[in-house]
Amino acid sequence: MATQERSSATQARILDAARALFLERNFADVTMEQVAATAQATKGAVYHHFASKEELYLAMLHADLEDKRELFQRAVDMPGNCRERLRRLTSDYFHLPRGHREIISLVRRDVNVFEGDARTSLIRAYQSALPEQVEKILCDGVEAKQIEAADPRLLSWSFVALVEVSLSPHAGRVFPGGEAKLDHILNLFFDGASTAVVPN
Amino acid sequence: MATQERSSATQARILDAARALFLERNFADVTMEQVAATAQATKGAVYHHFASKEELYLAMLHADLEDKRELFQRAVDMPGNCRERLRRLTSDYFHLPRGHREIISLVRRDVNVFEGDARTSLIRAYQSALPEQVEKILCDGVEAKQIEAADPRLLSWSFVALVEVSLSPHAGRVFPGGEAKLDHILNLFFDGASTAVVPN
DNA sequence: GCAAATACCGACCAGTCGGTATGTTTCCCC
DNA sequence: GGGGAAACATACCGACTGGTCGGTATTTGC
Structure with missing residues (x-):
């Protein structure tokens, strides 16, 4: 159960990071690495969820x-x-x-x-x-x-x-x-x- | 004098192409080669003028x-x-x-x-x-x-x-x-x- | 008619970035 | 307690693209 909580927590962090970043930059000007960094995760984690x-x-x-x-x-x-x-x-x-x-x-x-x-x-x-x-x-x-x-x-x-x-x-x-x-x-x-x- | 006319004509064509392309795509999604192609010129010509x-x-x-x-x-x-x-x-x-x-x-x-x-x-x-x-x-x-x-x-x-x-x-x-x-x-x-x- | 300038060409470089392949760790279930 | 799967991490690939640069063709001034 702890792993599922952790998983959906990172997913939420990624979505939050995405919202903040896409809000101030274009779609094209936001990199997946920036999203990962802002969400305190890695690109692998992001691509695992999306x-x-x-x-x-x-x-x-x-x-x-x-x-x-x-x-x-x-x-x-x-x-x-x-x-x-x-x-x-x-x-x-x-x-x-x-x-x-x-x-x-x-x-x-x-x-x-x-x-x-x-x-x-x-x-x-x-x-x-x-x-x-x-x-x-x-x-x-x-x-x-x-x-x-x-x-x-x-x-x-x-x-x-x-x-x-x-x-x-x-x-x-x-x-x-x-x-x-x-x-x-x-x-x-x-x-x-x-x-x-x-x-x- | 003919060369100057020709020059400003291509410049105008480039600007026209840019307007049309940037209108339907994002800044980032328009490539300089597309601009050049639409303007019937080459990337070199575009970079010559801009x-x-x-x-x-x-x-x-x-x-x-x-x-x-x-x-x-x-x-x-x-x-x-x-x-x-x-x-x-x-x-x-x-x-x-x-x-x-x-x-x-x-x-x-x-x-x-x-x-x-x-x-x-x-x-x-x-x-x-x-x-x-x-x-x-x-x-x-x-x-x-x-x-x-x-x-x-x-x-x-x-x-x-x-x-x-x-x-x-x-x-x-x-x-x-x-x-x-x-x-x-x-x-x-x-x-x-x-x-x-x-x-x- | 020639030399310098200007307009233009297009192959190429270097950096970037989305996406992937392959580990490694952690946790769950039997 | 071990095997397997899910959640990550890391190294890397390949395509794309902005920009460069050496070269060519056409004018233009003389």
Whole structure:
């Protein structure tokens, strides 16, 4: 039993190292030796647990995306109107530790290095982890006439994009507290930047 | 004189090839031989014009960003209110040929592979080509009370992000004509997604 | 028309890195 | 308590690629 614990511990260390490294460098610029070193293991150990660099990367991403999907699911299943649920989802997201928060933009960053099944399944995992959950909330909002009828998928991507903008250091400086940042995003998304009360 | 023409012609071909290749693959996944082949030249020719792979990449990006800066400048200098000028800027952008349109997201994609001066000057070029121009328009809007007082830089990034979302194939399907897409972005940014006429 | 310069070619080098083959240690099970 | 398998460690391979360098062809200035 001790050997199995030890094994899954190293596996977790390798995944952690991979997450940290792939977050700050490109897929191509991270070497398997760096991963091994950061995980306090050797290349042999890494290749014992993951068949290839690509598999390691994808395993890390899929694990992380699945975590997020479950987290956001809770906001989707929450009672309340569209805006409240979106606020909850975004708040949950902001309260993630830094290393886990930015993995999502990473999918967009180097999804292009893969092709075929790996690529499609990665995109699918990302879609179902984030945009589709937002989309569900938005669809309810459109149905309840809280939101203007528009393509929900496009709206959800737009919302995600606005959240991503708020990850920048500059946004952190403008809104030191998390609450104000949250309000800003929701206000911008729901009510727009204009002061005009009646849209043209 | 003919030799100089010939020279700058190959240089242009190399830059074109670089743009096309770097657009669909990572920096690391593009080889100098591929660039040479696509440009119908040899590696020797490429290295004759550009000292290194990094220099080629940066030269290509800077040239392209400078073009865009000049293009967007025209919208900034235009008379009219904030919304009209933003519309013009975005419209100009949409009317660019496809290969030139998406270069901008490319900066965000692999700015991380560089460090030091190269990195900072690239970010600066990007900033002054796009977000800062949007920012100027927004600042005027805030001053004229057409836009709610908020951090203009953050607002400009948000706007750029919304435009980027509309580059997706799905957005192209939802809005086959350019005009409708333009309206959608502007409506979303200025008036938000909500149906509520009076913001909370 | 010739010599120097410029543009260009392509074989080659050196370093890197993903992946493998082969030990070696540790633990589990009978 | 021993044999076997799983978890590592280490040495190494081979392919790839950025960059170099000696050489060639074409201009251009004189």
